[in-house]
Amino acid sequence: GESVGLHLPTLSVQEGDNSIINCAYSNSASDYFIWYKQESGKGPQFIIDIRSNMDKRQGQRVTVLLNKTVKHLSLQIAATQPGDSAVYFCAETGSARQLTFGSGTQLTVLP
Amino acid sequence: DTAVSQTPKYLVTQMGNDKSIKCEQNLGHDTMYWYKQDSKKFLKIMFSYNNKELIINETVPNRFSPKSPDKAHLNLHINSLELGDSAVYFCASSQLGQGMNTEAFFGQGTRLTVV
Numbered sequence: 001g002e003s004v005g006l007h008l009p010t011l012s013v014q015e016g017d018n019s020i021i022n023c024a025y026s027n028s029a030s031d032y033f034i035w036y037k038q039e040s041g042k043g044p045q046f047i048i049d050i051r052s053n054m055d056k057r058q059g060q061r062v063t064v065l066l067n068k069t070v071k072h073l074s075l076q077i078a079a080t081q082p083g084d085s086a087v088y089f090c091a092e093t094g095s096a097r098q099l100t101f102g103s104g105t106q107l108t109v110l111p
Numbered sequence: 112d113t114a115v116s117q118t119p120k121y122l123v124t125q126m127g128n129d130k131s132i133k134c135e136q137n138l139g140h141d142t143m144y145w146y147k148q149d150s151k152k153f154l155k156i157m158f159s160y161n162n163k164e165l166i167i168n169e170t171v172p173n174r175f176s177p178k179s180p181d182k183a184h185l186n187l188h189i190n191s192l193e194l195g196d197s198a199v200y201f202c203a204s205s206q207l208g209q210g211m212n213t214e215a216f217f218g219q220g221t222r223l224t225v226v
Contacts, residue, residue, distance in 0.1 A: 034214050034215075038152070041220075042219060042220070043115075043201055043203075043217030043218055043219050043220050044154070044201070044217045045217070046214040046215075046216070049214055087152050089154060091215075093207070098144065098156055098159040098166055099144065099156065099159075099203070099205065099215050100156060101146075101153075101154040101155075101156075103151075103152075103153050104152045104153065104154070106152075
């Protein structure tokens with residue numbers, strides 16, 4: 001079946017550095033992509049989204065890049081802070097009308 | 112007000128019991144979901160449901176059944192609970208449509224422990 005996967009299960013960065021979290025997807029029909037942040041004991045929370053007619057979208061300290069040619073999605077976090085420590089998921093929606101998640105990356109911000 | 116609320120937050124029960132988890136959304140969304148998150152944090156979709164169709168992940172045992180009394184509610188009923196059902200279950204909702212997909216909003220999760 002279709003799947004959304006992440007390259008790295010864990011990522012550690014120094015406070016103040018930039019973080020990059022990657023995601024590969026396999027469904028070429030996917031037209032909407034989302035990054036979620038999940039803190040311990042909480043449900044996933046929306047960070048940023050991007051539609052398939054775009055290749056870049058910026059939010060506050062976050063940027064999502066979409067490369068449809070290689071079916072790759074990335075989340076960049078600028079000036080990473082301790083509060084950014086969490087599990088990050090990419091997710092996609094296509095013709096199946098459901099949201100499919102990748103396996104998650106644990107981001108740890110080091111002091 | 113909480114957008115997506117699910118109850119209970121914690122549920123401990125014995126094997127073989129039947130239990131339900133309730134979910135309500137006040138966002139006016141047309142689609143609701145149930146996800147299971149295992150100990151490795153993998154989020155696996157179990158069901159997606161709107162007022163027109165139910166999509167069931169084929170790997171979900173038929174002991175699990177979604178019940179939707181109305182558009183704002185999607186409850187999860189589990190029969191004959193097994194040890195392997197222990198996980199965190201998340202309810203979510205979103206608005207899906209042609210070119211108008213929106214992000215899903217999640218509840219806080221229900222941690223189910225089967226003993």
